[in-house]
Amino acid sequence: MGLMATRSFLYDIQVTLLDMPWPVWRRLLVPSTITFKKFHEAIQIAMGWQNYHLFEFRYGPIAISIPDEDFLVDEFHFDARWKKLSSLNLSTSDVMSYLYDFGDNWVHLIHVKGIRPLEHRELSVRCTGGEGACPPEDVGGPYGYEQFLQTIYDSEDPEANHLLDWAGGSFDPWAFDRNHVNKEMAQRFKK
Template identity: 45%
Template sequence: MPRKQAEEVFLYTFYISLFDIDPVIWRRFSVPSNITFEQFHEVIQLVMGWENYHLYNFKYGPIEIGIPNEDENFFEPGGTFLNAGEVHLSSIDLQPDDVMTYVYDFGDNWVHLLRLEFISAMDKGNSHTFHCESGARACPPEDVGGPYGYDLHVKALADPTDDEHEDALNWRGPYDADAFHLESVNEQLKAQFGRGKGKKK
């Protein structure tokens, strides 16, 4: 396994899944090691299918990474807080099989488990710097109420006799929980990041 050096950029391949959802909603994707955690958040939003409406944070052991907020303190005392816009993915020295969490929307509390699967050398001919390799099932709708609300929403949509069926259908329209469009995800990644745009901020 290659060891990181300050001047080197590696390709990190992650497996991400939503906690407390069955069947599992998951993706496998790659990013360069020199992006900020704010950019990493943006990649996850595109890969998973979220709409980037809410706050977020990452946790890796005692390290918490997010956007400082003077009005509300969502961060636990006793750890180390880092600004997502300033710290780079490579700075916390992740190794294969390391796991961290990504929480999106502190109200619905969507907990994502992120496992680093591989660290690869960056090849000059590598055209997949930001790339989603695979995945399954659709992202939950925004503001659906977390895993419990999502389960109720999916069941209501699937059952025309459910008392909540019409409300669920009118709220966000039809929803296919099994849908995942890999090509569309990669088109969005290419449009936002492209190749070699890891230091855009």
């Protein structure tokens, strides 16, 4: 076992939502001791998802998710409730994927930007940056999101108001509020 597998570290991770018309990403500081289920919850908060759907992490041949009746736990499939981020012994520049919502198929690229020793006061997850709003839940994946944007910005389209109501009354595709994300992270990941 390497040094990283035996000590606690803080990972500097960038999560990027793929297939977007412009950049949608978040930068997170995540303790290596976190389970993949909690890492999933942190990504949900950071990106602005509502945690309505299933998820899966992939790192090479390794798959990590929450088991269901079709879930096979073997040497390549792990339960996210127990598998810790530290178990992968990640290095700077390592990349994995995170799939959220098997219907809409939101693929996120997770890139390890840096690793440093974990200080006691850093046991919580936090967001250090980001750009762009996450698409609304159940919008229909990247293609559905593009259609949604075209419709809400077409003042002549009779569906525009209906879609905006469905999305909560308004939608700003450029919106991102790091302070709001960190308040939610602090609530969810209290020490």
